Every structure is written in C-alpha cells, then in structure tokens.
Amino acid sequence: DAMVIQNPRYQVTQFGKPVTLSCSQTLNHNVMYWYQQKSSQAPKLLFHYYDKDFNNEADTPDNFQSRRPNTSFCFLDIRSPGLGDAAMYLCATSRGQGAAGELFFGEGSRLTVL
Amino acid sequence: DAKTTQPNSMESNEEEPVHLPCNHSTISGTDYIHWYRQLPSQGPEYVIHGLTSNVNNRMASLAIAEDRKSSTLILHRATLRDAAVYYCILRDEGNQFYFGTGTSLTVIP
Numbered sequence: 001d002a003m004v005i006q007n008p009r010y011q012v013t014q015f016g017k018p019v020t021l022s023c024s025q026t027l028n029h030n031v032m033y034w035y036q037q038k039s040s041q042a043p044k045l046l047f048h049y050y051d052k053d054f055n056n057e058a059d060t061p062d063n064f065q066s067r068r069p070n071t072s073f074c075f076l077d078i079r080s081p082g083l084g085d086a087a088m089y090l091c092a093t094s095r096g097q098g099a100a101g102e103l104f105f106g107e108g109s110r111l112t113v114l
Numbered sequence: 115d116a117k118t119t120q121p122n123s124m125e126s127n128e129e130e131p132v133h134l135p136c137n138h139s140t141i142s143g144t145d146y147i148h149w150y151r152q153l154p155s156q157g158p159e160y161v162i163h164g165l166t167s168n169v170n171n172r173m174a175s176l177a178i179a180e181d182r183k184s185s186t187l188i189l190h191r192a193t194l195r196d197a198a199v200y201y202c203i204l205r206d207e208g209n210q211f212y213f214g215t216g217t218s219l220t221v222i223p
Binding site for chain 1: 148150155156157158159160163201209210211212213214215216
C-alpha cells in the first residue's frame, strides 16, 4: 500500500497560473520534504518541514511556497509558474531520528507549463 | 551541497555482480551513507544505508572503506529490473538529504 501519496500525478498549467501540489503520508513521520527534479537531473531539495518548523533552502526561489497544516499533509504552491518550473516534483518523508532514518518517496507530480 | 561523486554511467551483464562506487572524501564522523535508486518515471526508492560496518539486506550489500571516504553498493546478481539511476547520499544529524549526480546503470541481457 502506498505510504506517501502525491496528487495529482500529472498537472498541466498555463504560464503564470498558480498551482498547488499535495502530498499525504500514512507513516506519521516528523519530516516532510519537497524536491524538484528536472529531466535527466538529480532531485534538488526545495525545502522541508520538521513537524511545523519550516526549513527553506537558500537557493529556492520565492515563487515556491509550502504549507503543512498537520502531520499527514504537505502542499507545494507555485505562485506564478514559468516555463523553467516544468519538472517532476517529489515529496518524501523521514522519521527525523537523526542520520539513520531513510527517505520514503511518493511517485511524484509531473508539472507541465504551457 | 552534494558531497558525493559517482561515475555517470555503468554497464553490467545480466546475472553478474555489479559494484557501484561512491567517493565521499569530506564525510564526517556522524554522517550515514545512504543509497537510493530511481527507475524511470518513479520516485527514488531506498536501497541500503550504513555508518561504519558493511551492511547486507535483501536488495544489496554496502561495503564501506575503513577510512569511510568511499563506499561500494553491490548488487549480487544484476537483473533487467535493476536498470536505474543509483544515488549515493550522505546524511548528517540534520534532516537534509542532498542528491549527487548518480550513476545510471544499464543491464545488458
């Protein structure tokens, strides 16, 4: 059974039209992550939450925002998508038990910007 | 941010062992070594992780050098389903996981 669920799997939007991607988890993990993965590149960390504490990566554009209303859900908001934001967006969770805990990924949400 | 270096690509014949190397010369004493793999159009999946000792699980083995500056992921018998991009990652006491460029493994029938 899927433990990290992302919706939608595929999202098409127009240039500048806001988009929200969602992630839910059944693992009760403390930490939730959002990664951006462009074609033929490695995943790039955008930000993560440890419980309600938000941790933004220094090079994450302001166009990307996130919300975590409760332990189970986390959202990625792209306020004004540009063509360069077309990518796979990956949500992941971790127990936050220090360095030993592994990551659990969802299947990803593929964003197309027209 | 990436603290690991891996070859861009490797090939292996089906049913033969595969040794995927990773260099992490700046590793600190509390960093764990994690390996993930990503099949096309899927999210990465956990393979194995370790700190100092070699580790085995149902998917693979992880051999860690004595100085911990390098490690090797070992797939004992490569199958076509093992064709993927393999990422070696260091995780410290914080909660960030930074992916390196990874190794694209091709399995030849």
